[in-house]
Amino acid sequence: MIDFDPGTAAAPAGDSRRTSQRNGGDLVVETLEALGAKTVFGIPGQHALGLFDAMGRGNLHFVSSRVENNSAFAADGYSRATGEVGVLFLSTGPGALTSLAGLQEAYATGVPMVVVASQIPLEGLGARRKGMLHQLDDQKASAANVTKSQRLIQHASGIPSAIQDAWTEAISSPQGPVWLEIPQNVLLDPIMVPPVEDALAEAADNPPRVELVREAVKWLSTAERPAIIAGGGTRRGRAEKSLLSIAEKLRAPVICTPGGNGAFPWTHELSLQSWIEDRHMTDILEDADVLIVIGSSLGEVTSNYFTFAPRGRIIQIDAEPRVLESNxxxxxxxxxxxxxxxxxxxxxxxxxxxxxxxxxxxPEDLVKDSLAKVKARLESQDLGKELKFMSDIREAVPADMQTFWDMTISAYWGWSCWDARQGQFHSAQGAGGLGYGFPAAIGGAVGLETLGKPGRVLAVSGDGSSMYSISELATAKQHNIPVTWLIVDDGGYGILREYMVGAFGKATATELARPDFVKLAEAFGVPATRVAPEDVGDALKAGFAADGPNVVVVETLLKMFGPTHLDD
Incomplete structure (x- = not known):
């Protein structure tokens, strides 16, 4: 169970700690509560003190990270694990800027979030007052590349409506994070606005045009070799049931992208699984006379690094208009x-x-034969250790456990070989930044607890990516969050090492000095163990059976599989 201790939990309604004097911060908290928010991630800051003071009079649980970027990852993980909106509170200037890499991942992947950032006092905006702490020329502009929209709230009376609108925009497809800024004095000053009693946010309707559906049916009704690519939008749109029905009606092979992993049953007779980077699979997709692409841009990974050259017609479905026909x-x-x-x-x-x-x-035999070709290719590349390592992890992880993967060689394997089963597979492939796995898993575990579905989650990182979020061991310990963190230590940035050796014959600046991860975790009060690769399964099972956070460290050098070539 997650421990929301008195230092971080909010006072219940009617508690004697409530004061009669309300401020703009109260309107933020009241509106979020009315919209259904239960948990907030972030870090306090000078200009945001009114916001955090108000949280002490409300009922929101606050999870304090140690770095704002990790707060954004945690809110992201919370949303992915629960399907709810993640909420993030940020301070001005450095705090706001530090969150941006985490928000880039949420924006690229379509994760609904409401971000409330503080600002300098209203009278200082645009004035460039000398010596004003945390001031930026235009803080909203800094967030413009990584959020759907940005709003500055200049009066307390506008807070409830602005948050309600932001929430509506965040959950409307294409989903994503929405940025709100509230100046310090607007949060702190006494208000005449009555307490917020209700708030309503409904996703904007985004149905397909009738004539386009009719045209798609016309194409599919005469198709001889239909196939389907299921991207992340399939999962975000909760379209799994319809996808299965369509695939079976068409008898169309289905392959999932890394973001779409889990959208189609792994062992179904039409499932090409997620071997999207394999040339055998690219050949099938190129040979389709009608290809349905759902929630994917056919970008770098999905197109097998832009080697994909379709010969048939494409039906592309996406909520983001900029994605359509972009590739x-x-x-x-x-x-x-x-x-x-x-x-x-x-x-x-x-x-x-x-x-x-x-x-x-x-089509069923085509799928079976193609998967057999992939297996044979892997077995021909001396990848026995890697295949067993991933298989041992999959065998140890309960079928319904959610997993969160950093940008590491294990995750690159997971993109292709991980059978999500009844759980969910989450990775940082949207923007590709390091440090996602552990803080996102923290948010995911908190979210499951908040929904009354407590359960352990797994985070997987490399030694390089783990250093981006190592400080969050303190967060996991403080809140007793049930996360098992697998750190695969290969002594550097393993995937970059492979890329450089493959391209130049040697690697430069990829090797890293790193701590003793076991001792470091124990210094945070988090149990940790170091095991050999062949013992990873048993170590994970032991970690899953424990209480609170724990760490499993495996020192090993994993290789990536090599794709077949165009002339193979």
Whole structure:
């Protein structure tokens, strides 16, 4: 169980600590509570003191990270694990700027968040007063690249409506983080605005255009070799049920991108799983005469590093209009994936075509043969240690456990080989920044507890990426958060080492001095153990059975699989 101690928990309604004097900060807390928020991540700051003071009169649980970037990752993980909006409180200037890399991941991946940042006093905005602490020329502009929109609230009476609007925008597809700024005096000054009693935020409707669905059905009704790419938008739009129905009606092979991992049953006879970086799979997708792409831009990874050259027609469904046809021409359908696939499924109410074949073979046999080719390729590359390592982790992790992966070689393997089963696979492939895994797992575990579904989660990092978030061991210990953190220590930035050796014959600046991770974790009061690669499964099982946070360190050098080449 997560321990929300008195130092971080809010006073219940009606508690004697409540005061009669309310301020702008109270309006923030009251509105968030009315919208259904239960947990907030962040770090206090000078200009945000009114906000944190008000939280002491409300009912929001506050989880204090040690670095703002990790607070953003934690709010992101909370949202992904629960499907709810993540809420982040930031201080002005350095605090706000430090969060941006975490917000870039949320923005790139479509994670709904409401970010409340403090600002210098209203009268100092734009004045460039000499010596004003934390002042930026335009703080909102700094957030413009990593959030859907930015708002400055200049009067306390505007706080409830602005937060309500931000929440609505965050959950409307394409989902993402929304930025609000409130000056210090607006948060602190006494107010005449009555307590917020209710707030309503409903996602804007984003259905597909009827004529586009009709055209897509026309293409699919005559297709001989349909195939489907399920991207992250499939999961965000909760479109899994419709995807399964459409795939079975069309008898279309389905492959999931790293973001879409888990959107389609791993062991289904039409599942190409997530081997999106394998040339055997690229060949199938290129040979499709109609390819449905859901919630993916066909970007770098999904296109097998832009080697993908489709010969058939593409139906691309995405809520973000800038994504449509950005990498390949096709029939672009701007819509929420869930609504679009539901409409397409309803329109495809024809019986399954039991005679369909793919150049003389059944789609099911094509899938089986292709997966066998992938297996044979991997077995030919001396990757026995890597295959067993990933298999041992998968065997140890309960089927319904959520996992959070940093940008590390283990995660790159996970993108392709991880069967999410009844759990969820979360990684930082949206923006690709380091340090995501552990703080996001903290947020995920907190979110599950908040929803009344307490459960342990797994974080996976490398030694390089773990140093970005090592301070959050203090957060995990303070709140007794049930996270098991697997650190795969290969002595440097392993994937960059591979890239450089492959490109230049040697690696430069990839090797790292690092701490004794076991002793460091223990210094935070977090139990830790170091094991050999072959013992990782047993160590994880022991960690999963424990209380609170714990760390498992494995010192090993893992290799990445090599893709087949265009002329293979």
């Amino acid at each position: 390949s021409p096709g029939l672009g359908i701007r819509a929420d994936a869930g609504q679009a696939l539901a409409a397409l499924d309803e329109a495809l109410a024809a019986p399954v075509d039991t005679t369909r074949s793919w150049r003389g073979t059944t």
